[in-house]
Amino acid sequence: MAGRRGGYLARMGTPEITLHRGDITTAEVDAVVNAANSGLLGGGGVDGAIHRAGGPEILEACRELRRTTLPDGLPTGQAVATTAGRLPARWVIHTVGPVYAKSEDRSELLASAYRESLRVADEVGARTVAFPAVSAGVYGWPLDDAARIAVTTVRITESAVREARFILFSDQVFDAFARAAASSG
Numbered sequence: 001m002a003g004r005r006g007g008y009l010a011r012m013g014t015p016e017i018t019l020h021r022g023d024i025t026t027a028e029v030d031a032v033v034n035a036a037n038s039g040l041l042g043g044g045g046v047d048g049a050i051h052r053a054g055g056p057e058i059l060e061a062c063r064e065l066r067r068t069t070l071p072d073g074l075p076t077g078q079a080v081a082t083t084a085g086r087l088p089a090r091w092v093i094h095t096v097g098p099v100y101a102k103s104e105d106r107s108e109l110l111a112s113a114y115r116e117s118l119r120v121a122d123e124v125g126a127r128t129v130a131f132p133a134v135s136a137g138v139y140g141w142p143l144d145d146a147a148r149i150a151v152t153t154v155r156i157t158e159s160a161v162r163e164a165r166f167i168l169f170s171d172q173v174f175d176a177f178a179r180a181a182a183s184s185g
Helices: 045-054 056-067 107-124 143-156 171-183
Strands: 002-005 008-011 016-021 031-036 079-083 091-096 128-131 163-168
Touching: 016 143, 016 171, 031 045, 031 107, 045 056, 056 079, 079 107, 091 107, 107 128, 107 143, 143 163, 143 171, 163 171
Parallel strands: 016 163, 031 091, 031 128, 128 163
Antiparallel strands: 002 008, 079 091
16 A cells, blocks of 8 residues: 655555664664653653753754644644654654553553554654653553553554664563564564
8 A cells, every 4th residue: 555645655564573672762763752741841761861862952842842733742642753853863753652550441542652653754754763662661551561552553553664663671671572572473
């Protein structure tokens, strides 16, 4: 299936999924996905690391989004792109994953964060995208379930992205994503 994006013809398919143990801020890809908070102004974990490594250009781009199109912040499950500043990537795709709650099934919001990130990657023309384990850190999502949702969603989402590279910060997270990748196809 092919679609027209930004004045060029993009071949739609599903991305090849690769797993890597390491630091997402050093990924040499077209776009890095940031597990952001809705305020878009930096934070801890992946968000803080991306803002620190990318420099003030990312923060300024996020402030501009807050001044203009996102005055109330980025809603959970949505995504938006900015410059990558000093990162090796060209863009940062900020997405807000849900906070885990035992009393409410928010898995569709987590899946949406991955789908929307791929949609934004298509909009900007990114063909290689690095993902962190969205919501699996301070947002408390159980690791095996977060990995299953991430891998399954990316595997079934049509996109012009050729490679979805999960860059995982610990052996424990890497192992969970490896299990999810093995069991989903």
